[in-house]
Amino acid sequence: MIDLIAGTNRLRLIAIAVVLAALVTLPFWVSGIYYINVGSQILFFAVFALGLNILVGYAGLVSLGHAGLFGISAYATAYMLQLGAGHTTAIMVALVIGVASMAVFAVLSLRSSGIGFIMITLALGQILWGLAYRWISVTDGDNGIPVRGRPAPFGYSLTDPVNFYYASLIVFIVAVAMVFIFVRSPFGAALMGTRDQPRRMNALGYHVWMIRFYACLFSGLLTAVSGILFVYYTNFISPQTLALTASAEVLLMVISGGPGTLLGPIVGATLVVVIKTVVSGFIERWNFLLGAIFVAIVILVPEGIVPGSVRLWHLIARKRAATPAAAEAEPTATERTP
Amino acid sequence: MNFWLVLTVNSVTFGGLLFLLASGFSLIFGLMRIPNLTHGSLFMLGAYIGGSIVIGLFGFKMNFWLAAVLAALTVAALGALIERFLLRQLPGDQLAQVLVTLGISFMAADFCLMVWGGDPMSVTTPEGLGGFARIGGAVFPLYRLAIIAIAVVVAIALWLLLDRTRLGAMIRAGVDDPDMARVVGIRVSQLFTIVFALGAGLAAFAGIIGGPILSVYPGLDQDMLPLALLVVIIGGAGSLLGSFVGSILVGFIYNFGQALLPELAYFVLFLPMLLVLLLRPQGLFGRHVP
Numbered sequence: 001m002i003d004l005i006a007g008t009n010r011l012r013l014i015a016i017a018v019v020l021a022a023l024v025t026l027p028f029w030v031s032g033i034y035y036i037n038v039g040s041q042i043l044f045f046a047v048f049a050l051g052l053n054i055l056v057g058y059a060g061l062v063s064l065g066h067a068g069l070f071g072i073s074a075y076a077t078a079y080m081l082q083l084g085a086g087h088t089t090a091i092m093v094a095l096v097i098g099v100a101s102m103a104v105f106a107v108l109s110l111r112s113s114g115i116g117f118i119m120i121t122l123a124l125g126q127i128l129w130g131l132a133y134r135w136i137s138v139t140d141g142d143n144g145i146p147v148r149g150r151p152a153p154f155g156y157s158l159t160d161p162v163n164f165y166y167a168s169l170i171v172f173i174v175a176v177a178m179v180f181i182f183v184r185s186p187f188g189a190a191l192m193g194t195r196d197q198p199r200r201m202n203a204l205g206y207h208v209w210m211i212r213f214y215a216c217l218f219s220g221l222l223t224a225v226s227g228i229l230f231v232y233y234t235n236f237i238s239p240q241t242l243a244l245t246a247s248a249e250v251l252l253m254v255i256s257g258g259p260g261t262l263l264g265p266i267v268g269a270t271l272v273v274v275i276k277t278v279v280s281g282f283i284e285r286w287n288f289l290l291g292a293i294f295v296a297i298v299i300l301v302p303e304g305i306v307p308g309s310v311r312l313w314h315l316i317a318r319k320r321a322a323t324p325a326a327a328e329a330e331p332t333a334t335e336r337t338p
Numbered sequence: 339m340n341f342w343l344v345l346t347v348n349s350v351t352f353g354g355l356l357f358l359l360a361s362g363f364s365l366i367f368g369l370m371r372i373p374n375l376t377h378g379s380l381f382m383l384g385a386y387i388g389g390s391i392v393i394g395l396f397g398f399k400m401n402f403w404l405a406a407v408l409a410a411l412t413v414a415a416l417g418a419l420i421e422r423f424l425l426r427q428l429p430g431d432q433l434a435q436v437l438v439t440l441g442i443s444f445m446a447a448d449f450c451l452m453v454w455g456g457d458p459m460s461v462t463t464p465e466g467l468g469g470f471a472r473i474g475g476a477v478f479p480l481y482r483l484a485i486i487a488i489a490v491v492v493a494i495a496l497w498l499l500l501d502r503t504r505l506g507a508m509i510r511a512g513v514d515d516p517d518m519a520r521v522v523g524i525r526v527s528q529l530f531t532i533v534f535a536l537g538a539g540l541a542a543f544a545g546i547i548g549g550p551i552l553s554v555y556p557g558l559d560q561d562m563l564p565l566a567l568l569v570v571i572i573g574g575a576g577s578l579l580g581s582f583v584g585s586i587l588v589g590f591i592y593n594f595g596q597a598l599l600p601e602l603a604y605f606v607l608f609l610p611m612l613l614v615l616l617l618r619p620q621g622l623f624g625r626h627v628p
Binding site: 062064108111112114115118119120122123124126127129130131133134135136137243244245248251255285287288290291292293294295298299302 | 371372373375424427428431432433434436437438440441442443444445446447448449452560563564567568570571600601602603604605607608611612615619
């Protein structure tokens with residue numbers, strides 16, 4: 001861990017410290033509960049996007065059914081609470097159900113990768129949506145399930161928006177740390193190997209299917225955690241949360257920010273939540289805009305905003321460094337590593 | 339006895355509609371290797387456009403069948419435009435193409451909501467088909483029988499097109515091995531536009547034909563798209579026979595599920611998909627795993 005931190009340069013460390021300080025002190029310099037709530041939303045959607053990014057970015061498997069998994073954990077929490085279970089039990093059951101559903105998703109969809117994976121996860125996600133919508137005796141259909149009250153760990157009631165914000169922040173930081181360690185672990189390297197060269201990895205003796213399966217479980221865990229935070233935030237869950245639009249929204253977070261980067265999904269989540277909040281304030285056409293942004297990003301900035309601006313930054317930095325000795329400066333081929 | 343018979347006719351009718359929708363989806367999938375996620379929206383768009391023409395649009399009113407053909411042609415042109423100007427920008431990048439079709443589907447859904455509003459639109463059954471046919475002791479709605487007949491005619495026409503014409507041979511070559519097809523001089527990317535337009539037109543046609551049964555409402559696209567996906571997963575991509583068998587199968591399971599287990603109708607669909615994925619991942623009549 002120490003040498004991991006030492007490996008990152010000082011500028012980056014300072015940036016991380018500044019962002020962290022800003023996040024921790026946010027409730028003090030932001031006036032109004034409204035904005036603190038937007039902050040909480042960004043944080044748990046970022047956890048969701050980080051979870052999806054494990055598959056989209058690091059495993060090269062695009063899932064269009066993640067809202068189903070997000071929703072099933074949320075439903076499990078709400079349903080358990082409705083049955084009269086305590087918060088701890090409800091959360092535990094929801095985590096288990098979320099990860100177990102992801103396991104089922106993975107077993108079915110990992111029969112193929114690429115387009116087949118998209119299709120099967122999409123179909124499975126829609127089936128979960130259909131279940132939430134029609135299985136009225138459990139989910140109450142379109143009416144959804146209300147959730148009364150939020151837990152109060154260590155005596156801090158999360159009903160207070162500021163406390164809820166801090167709870168989300170803690171979960172968010174833990175999630176980021178987990179993904180950070182995961183990506184730099186040998187397992188993370190193996191996962192990226194299966195993304196880039198599945199056949200070679202297979203020939204080297206790696207069990208490609210198993211590696212992808214574990215990656216799915218990790219992704220499912222983060223998704224379930226964010227789903228639970230979501231249901232406590234809104235105090236309500238309805239089939240809308242599981243719709244294809246929701247899966248697309250989180251995929252947009254990952255793709256717009258930059259799949260396969262740690263920062264990308266966080267930036268993407270911020271972007272999508274802020275645009276959605278601002279836009280839905282004065283027009284109803286969020287879905288139209290969502291679709292338009294999707295098309296625009298895929299065609300214009302396919303690599304995502306974070307890698308795109310990093311590339312731009314390097315380009316500018318190199319140009320500036322190269323100006324004194326522009327004649328000798330050789331164009332480097334390392335600029336675009338795949 | 340009568341209940342089962344009616345349910346069976348309804349299942350075959352729904353299967354026929356699904357075939358109109360899914361055959362184009364399957365062809366596009368087989369040829370371009372992408373699931374066209376706008377397919378549900380094209381279905382809905384066809385239904386809305388056709389329905390508006392039947393009711394009367396700017397004083398422009400038409401007979402049901404003419405309206406259906408006109409809606410299909412309009413949406414086919416739209417499909418050609420989408421392929422030509424958006425998907426063509428991303429040659430060979432299937433993932434990006436899928437995401438573009440997803441984005442367009444949201445725009446189309448919101449567009450429909452903007453233009454036609456949130457209230458369902460009912461499409462009247464075409465004249466002369468509102469009645470019932472008595473066969474033996476059972477009574478069948480004529481219109482449902484007509485849909486079955488249309489689906490069979492379209493199936494035969496598609497089969498003739500694919501199996502007996504030069505264009506069909508080129509499409510089959512493209513489905514089987516696009517690289518080799520290019521080598522022997524077939525302009526596969528031109529086929530993309532043709533097949534995409536054909537699929538879009540068929541989907542729109544299915545939408546308006548299904549209008550009197552399903553009615554037209556926001557969210558119809560998201561109801562139909564997974565069914566088309568299931569048909570292709572079960573039947574196999576790019577196979578006409580596969581989409582036919584898959585459609586009838588899904589039609590039966592969906593209708594029987596809805597009648598017998600209304601709460602779990604969607605979930606029951608999961609079972610055939612599960613079986614096919616476990617036992618025959620390429621689909622019943624597919625040649626390769628997508």
